[in-house]
Amino acid sequence: MTRRARLLVATALGLATTVLLSLGHRQVGYVRDEGIYFVASRAHAAWAARLFSSDFTTTLAAPARDRAFAVNREHPALMKIAGGLSARLFAEPGPEARAGQERAEAGLLPLMPEGAAMRLPAQLLAGLAVALLFLAGASLAAPAPRDRKPPPVPKDTSPVPEPPVPKDTSPVPGASPLLAGLCAASWFIALPHVWFHAGLHTFDVPVAAATLAVVLIYRRALTDRRWALALGPALGVAISIKHNALFIPVLLALHYGLCLLLARRRPTPGQWLPLPFLAMAVLAPLTVVALWPWLWSDPIGRILEYVEFHRFHAYYNTEFLGINYNRPPLPISYPFVMTWATVPSAALLLALLGLALGLRRDLRPSPVPKASHTSPNTPTWSAPLAGQDRRDGLLWALFAAFPLVLIAIPTIPIFGGTKHWLTAYPFFALAATSAWIALARAARGRWRRAPVLVLAALLVPGVWSTIDGHPYGLSQYAPLVGGPRGAADLGLMRGFWGHAVPPSLLAPAHPGAAPQSPIYLHDLHELARLQYQREGRWAHETAPAPVNRARSALFFEERHMRTHELQIWSAEGTVAPTEVLTLDDVPLTSLYGASGPR
Amino acid sequence: MTPRQASAALLVLALVAAVEWVCAARAYRAQLGPDAWTRAAEALAALPQTEPVFLGTPWLGPSARQHLPALRPWSSLAAPDLYGLPRFHVLGLASASQSGAWSSELTTDLGELPPPNLLGSEDLGSLHLYHYEQPASGAVLTDWLAEPDALQLRDDLGPCRLSQKTWSCKQARITRDTLEVSYRPRRCLAIDLADNRTLELSRPRTQLGTVLRGHLGFADFNARLRNDAPAQLELLIDDITIGRWTLSDSQGWAAFAAPTTPGIHDVRLRLTTLLGGTWTEQGYSAQPHRTACLELRALSEAPR
Numbered sequence: 001m002t003r004r005a006r007l008l009v010a011t012a013l014g015l016a017t018t019v020l021l022s023l024g025h026r027q028v029g030y031v032r033d034e035g036i037y038f039v040a041s042r043a044h045a046a047w048a049a050r051l052f053s054s055d056f057t058t059t060l061a062a063p064a065r066d067r068a069f070a071v072n073r074e075h076p077a078l079m080k081i082a083g084g085l086s087a088r089l090f091a092e093p094g095p096e097a098r099a100g101q102e103r104a105e106a107g108l109l110p111l112m113p114e115g116a117a118m119r120l121p122a123q124l125l126a127g128l129a130v131a132l133l134f135l136a137g138a139s140l141a142a143p144a145p146r147d148r149k150p151p152p153v154p155k156d157t158s159p160v161p162e163p164p165v166p167k168d169t170s171p172v173p174g175a176s177p178l179l180a181g182l183c184a185a186s187w188f189i190a191l192p193h194v195w196f197h198a199g200l201h202t203f204d205v206p207v208a209a210a211t212l213a214v215v216l217i218y219r220r221a222l223t224d225r226r227w228a229l230a231l232g233p234a235l236g237v238a239i240s241i242k243h244n245a246l247f248i249p250v251l252l253a254l255h256y257g258l259c260l261l262l263a264r265r266r267p268t269p270g271q272w273l274p275l276p277f278l279a280m281a282v283l284a285p286l287t288v289v290a291l292w293p294w295l296w297s298d299p300i301g302r303i304l305e306y307v308e309f310h311r312f313h314a315y316y317n318t319e320f321l322g323i324n325y326n327r328p329p330l331p332i333s334y335p336f337v338m339t340w341a342t343v344p345s346a347a348l349l350l351a352l353l354g355l356a357l358g359l360r361r362d363l364r365p366s367p368v369p370k371a372s373h374t375s376p377n378t379p380t381w382s383a384p385l386a387g388q389d390r391r392d393g394l395l396w397a398l399f400a401a402f403p404l405v406l407i408a409i410p411t412i413p414i415f416g417g418t419k420h421w422l423t424a425y426p427f428f429a430l431a432a433t434s435a436w437i438a439l440a441r442a443a444r445g446r447w448r449r450a451p452v453l454v455l456a457a458l459l460v461p462g463v464w465s466t467i468d469g470h471p472y473g474l475s476q477y478a479p480l481v482g483g484p485r486g487a488a489d490l491g492l493m494r495g496f497w498g499h500a501v502p503p504s505l506l507a508p509a510h511p512g513a514a515p516q517s518p519i520y521l522h523d524l525h526e527l528a529r530l531q532y533q534r535e536g537r538w539a540h541e542t543a544p545a546p547v548n549r550a551r552s553a554l555f556f557e558e559r560h561m562r563t564h565e566l567q568i569w570s571a572e573g574t575v576a577p578t579e580v581l582t583l584d585d586v587p588l589t590s591l592y593g594a595s596g597p598r
Numbered sequence: 599m600t601p602r603q604a605s606a607a608l609l610v611l612a613l614v615a616a617v618e619w620v621c622a623a624r625a626y627r628a629q630l631g632p633d634a635w636t637r638a639a640e641a642l643a644a645l646p647q648t649e650p651v652f653l654g655t656p657w658l659g660p661s662a663r664q665h666l667p668a669l670r671p672w673s674s675l676a677a678p679d680l681y682g683l684p685r686f687h688v689l690g691l692a693s694a695s696q697s698g699a700w701s702s703e704l705t706t707d708l709g710e711l712p713p714p715n716l717l718g719s720e721d722l723g724s725l726h727l728y729h730y731e732q733p734a735s736g737a738v739l740t741d742w743l744a745e746p747d748a749l750q751l752r753d754d755l756g757p758c759r760l761s762q763k764t765w766s767c768k769q770a771r772i773t774r775d776t777l778e779v780s781y782r783p784r785r786c787l788a789i790d791l792a793d794n795r796t797l798e799l800s801r802p803r804t805q806l807g808t809v810l811r812g813h814l815g816f817a818d819f820n821a822r823l824r825n826d827a828p829a830q831l832e833l834l835i836d837d838i839t840i841g842r843w844t845l846s847d848s849q850g851w852a853a854f855a856a857p858t859t860p861g862i863h864d865v866r867l868r869l870t871t872l873l874g875g876t877w878t879e880q881g882y883s884a885q886p887h888r889t890a891c892l893e894l895r896a897l898s899e900a901p902r
């Protein structure tokens with residue numbers, strides 16, 4: 001497969017992912033957090049748009065800047081600016097608003113509802129992640145030397161021995177780069193929880209995509225100065241998406257240090273102060289500050305405020321194996337069990353095999369012959385691992401394990417479930433691809449065709465699960481768990497974001513079919529409801545109200561919110577919902593009306 | 599990796615993937631259509647109305663209540679336990695845990711009772727209906743929730759007045775309500791009582807059997823989060839204390855019981871909620887207040 005063909009396939013896959021997400025996620029309700037992000041996006045983008053007006057100086061001044069960026073300052077502004085600008089480009093106008101109500105404003109090229117337009121940048125980043133994974137997976141399948149057995153460990157590290165050249169370097173029959181690329185891309189995106197989060201105007205999949213991009217750039221930066229310079233801004237962009245990226249340089253430093261340590265030779269002076277890390281240290285902070293105008297007035301103070309917010313993040317509730325957790329100590333097993341419960345097991349096994357093989361290979365304390373011969377063999381400050389193995393297996397393992405290990409710490413809040421460690425999944429995907437390539441290369445005789453068949457077989461459950469779960473993928477579980485029904489039996493969380501709104505509420509069959517007004521919204525955030533209203537998807541006459549004054553009510557299934565359901569029973573005078581939204585029989589949301597039976 | 603190792607790994611992966619395909623085919627489709635609910639409704643309608651129906655698959659609750667009137671009464675939805683129920687029925691999803699025949703919630707409600715006898719089951723398609731008999735359940739002679747007029751309530755400052763199903767006193771307010779205790783609905787006397795005060799609930803000339811059984815819990819989730827103070831219960835029969843309990847919200851729907859001599863007796867229950875308020879970062883506040891949820895029944899049980 002030529003480089004050009006790879007790029008074409010990667011681009012096609014990325015675009016297909018973005019288009020599918022853009023169209024498919026119009027069925028996905030607005031999650032609680034999106035409500036405030038929509039508001040912030042409009043404020044941020046309005047400010048950005050004013051920069052191109054004659055009001056440039058006033059707009060850039062601190063008062064106007066702070067007014068625009070004070071809202072939702074617990075997260076960096078980049079994705080919200082992008083979302084807001086996307087709406088200004090592509091949003092369809094909302095219907096005529098009534099007094100006191102807002103309507104979506106028309107963009108320059110109105111193609112989609114305002115919320116869908118704001119989700120587009122995140123969906124593009126998901127497409128980018130798919131494209132990058134395809135390229136990275138395909139590159140892993142490049143023909144390898146026949147024998148990669150390590151040379152004997154030298155007893156004396158000085159002088160440095162040249163790694164012995166294997167006797168037979170003719171390449172083994174390589175695994176198909178196309179299939180390897182598809183393995184990596186599909187492993188990641190065809191997971192119901194990844195697919196669900198990938199289409200939202202939130203930061204979890206975008207930061208996963210950015211983390212992947214930074215790691216792939218770092219991988220190149222170890223041997224190429226151009227990529228080393230790009231690493232700083234790339235990290236800055238990643239941090240400007242979400243704070244998870246703050247851990248990236250730490251993990252990269254750990255990887256780099258281990259590479260030097262395991263190379264068993266004294267680092268050159270340039271290797272002590274490598275350009276990739278200098279670029280990250282200098283350019284990343286500048287990029288972060290440049291992309292977040294809220295910081296401009298008081299960078300140190302506001303960064304500290306931001307760090308404090310996340311250090312002391314509130315403990316919300318989550319259900320795990322039938323128990324509601326809302327304060328530490330939280331179960332250490334949580335991220336591991338939830339990963340198993342939401343990622344199909346065969347795909348997970350392949351990834352674990354890849355991590356094991358990678359670590360077995362890369363933790364050997366000996367210099368390993370480098371696969372590429374394009375770089376000079378002498379490490380320099382701008383190409384600090386030139387001539388040395390980049391130890392990809394170790395890199396994938398660090399980035400796959402860290403997010404789960406971090407969440408496993410009993411004092412780390414776990415309210416968001418799997419979304420907190422989505423950054424690990426691209427590296428599971430690459431590890432799985434490495435394993436599949438190793439299997440494809442080693443398979444002989446009648447097993448020769450087995451890798452292709454097995455790859456198809458183990459990717460299907462993820463695709464199946466994703467399609468079945470859509471648009472309620474947050475409540476979807478893996479086949480071996482038993483899907484949503486099995487998870488409900490086990491007492492696993494069904495949702496936490498109030499997005500699974502019964503379709504009849506958003507698209508009533510006729511004007512009189514809307515629930516009686518006023519309605520109690522329960523976990524549907526008022527800002528999310530306002531977004532529906534701006535787009536004309538919420539009946540004007542259906543006003544929100546507290547439960548004791550409501551004539552109809554929503555109830556989202558969350559264990560700790562059972563009290564609210566009883567309040568609804570009392571207020572509505574009935575225990576029977578008029579409509580129950582289910583995923584494979586498992587109730588997600590109930591709609592109670594005033595005229596139902598008691 | 600050797601070819602042999604690769605073959606073994608591919609075989610394992612293929613087997614796991616094959617199992618996943620089978621599981622996915624079972625898991626990723628709805629099993630309950632309108633026909634299933636209609637069949638279940640018909641089967642439940644044929645049951646004696648005095649015999650409650652419980653869910654063996656608790657998470658089906660909203661759908662079951664939507665489609666099945668038999669699952670809407672408080673006796674099915676918010677029963678205190680399984681005592682006093684010689685016969686009852688359990689509806690569950692056949693493909694769910696324990697084939698929908700039983701649930702951990704029913705095990706909790708069993709208390710000290712032995713497992714019930716399964717008399718039979720009906721295959722209603724995806725749903726199954728199981729019929730149970732509990733010879734040791736005993737019979738309820740008096741339920742304090744059933745006859746509010748028979749209750750006399752007073753706090754430290756005097757008697758409470760019953761009006762529109764609510765008792766009002768100087769230091770307390772009591773209603774019959776359904777509250778959430780341990781994430782489940784429970785029918786009970788909902789008691790809002792001032793800190794460190796005592797509410798006395800009397801039922802003169804009450805028909806007693808061999809045992810008085812009751813439960814105390816605290817609603818709701820948020821209030822329990824902010825207050826773990828225990829409550830004290832004292833049970834008196836004919837002015838003689840026969841039981842004292844100190845119960846906290848960590849015990850959930852805490853059961854208490856005391857043996858009694860069959861006959862007509864005066865029964866009094868004294869509840870002291872030490873602290874009912876809320877601890878916040880600013881300290882203790884009496885409001886919002888945690889509500890106690892109390893129920894009591896006299897039963898006649900055969901010796902076991």
